Amino acid sequence: MTIWSDLTGVGYAVRYVDVHGLRTRALQAGDGEAVVFLHGTSGHLEAFVRNIPAHSEKYACHALDMMGHGYTDGPDEPYRIPGYVRHVLGYLDACGIERAHFVGESLGGWVAARLAADHPDRVRRLTLVAPGGSVANPAVMDRIKTSTRAAVQTDDIDLTRKRLHLLMHDPAANVSEELVQVRHAIYHRPEFVKAIGNLLCLQELDNRTEDLLTPEQMGRITAPTLIVWGAQNPFGEIPEAHRMNEAIPGSRLEIFGECGHWPQHEHAERFNELNLAFLGEA
Template sequence: MSLWTQLTGTNYSISHDPVNGALTRVLRAGEAPSGSGREAVILLHGTSGHLEAFVRNVPVLAERYEVHALDMLGHGYTENPGGDLRIPRYVQHVIDYLDARGIQRAHFIGESLGGWVSGRLAADHPGRVGRLILVAPGGTVANPEVMDRIRTSTRAAVTSDDRALTRRRLELLMHDPSNVSDELVDVRHAIYHRPEFVAGIDALLCLQQMENRTEDLLTPEQMARIQARTLIVWGAQNPFGDVPEAHRMQQSIPGSALEIFPECGHWPQHEHAEKFNKLALEFLA
């Protein structure tokens, strides 16, 4: 099934919105007339990713919520006006988007880097976050082996035209590589080879450098400040973080819950979309 045929029957739009000097690609779905009372859900993807990471989730979420899936700063088709992409910049970009749309408070579903950003946003701006779903979130440890795996696999796929390297980068995310469709490879390969993306790859990968990562880590003290009701979703075979990491995060965020998906890698929302969607709707409700 095509990525986009999964959205058949869903009222959605894709736009490139100016957000404080950065044109930002956004997929919006489930929008209702002003005053309808529909709550907003913000979807944030992982390192070198893009909003298509959530295409299996948007239709279900949009039945009840106003969904906003963003290409984060310097990712996908969203611009980076310049400079390294560090956590405070990602957080500010999301805040600027909320302000531009007049959204005072939203629920957040953040995967990997998106979970890191969502967690930091919830810690620093508690009034802007309703409920929080952190999907295989990064940013609580600085593991040189994992950082090198992310850095080298991404750079290889970006600097070579070999589609097999892009596929290999995506297969790193999955327990079952059959979840990497030819179309998903095509989408990411096209993004990776945009001249703007190639030129900005060092800025995008700066959090895989130890000095930057350690400064921006989501610390136990920050997680203890999170007031939003929080659900952590983790894959038992997550290649970028072992299960004990998830348990430590759950212990650090007051009142949080943890769900570990068996036979699952770094994209629970994609590999086990039906299970994830049911869990997310129950939690957000």
């Protein structure tokens, strides 16, 4: 079993879409209302291969490599939240999507929440998976920055493996060698190496503080919202999830036990059942 064999039987395509001049990689599958999947810092669309088959039975799925991530181009400037939001909106426009459901993990949740606050007309329902962006914790920021730089700037594939292990409560069951190879190849693209400072800019205190989701912004989110959190999330403690739950009107919080920073991957069957029920609510 490999990460791509999870898509066996699914009619999908990996396409490159021109978004404001940035060549943007997207995995597209299914028909119906659009669901846009957004990954975390230094991540890529393969974070959602365990979710696309179930979701594509009812929805048109769009899993993106966000700006400057994976195989998507990035501008020669720091990658800040407003820029990520513009890029996602540009993708919607390029694909003729007026409104979409959003599933955002970590950084992707931060971007999706900001998009929902500032552009409520473009969002149907919002699923925030271990979302970032509500706090600035220097210890966590340093862990992300240090581990990512080490994996990108050194050819030792074990450093990439360790970076992925950080995300999981049970790495042995959830970090395949193929996933390691996929991320290692991305991390060592010359364009990715060159832009690593831009990609990690939100792990710098000044940048992060300016772009944090404020209680006022979260209070403006009108889309029905589901927050999914791992009880052993290494990049955010449970009180952070409760504060977001309290700040986003009418939101619902689900905490997965024995789970790290990738609930959608570590507990894919449970996540898929939960999220599909949520997206299908009247």
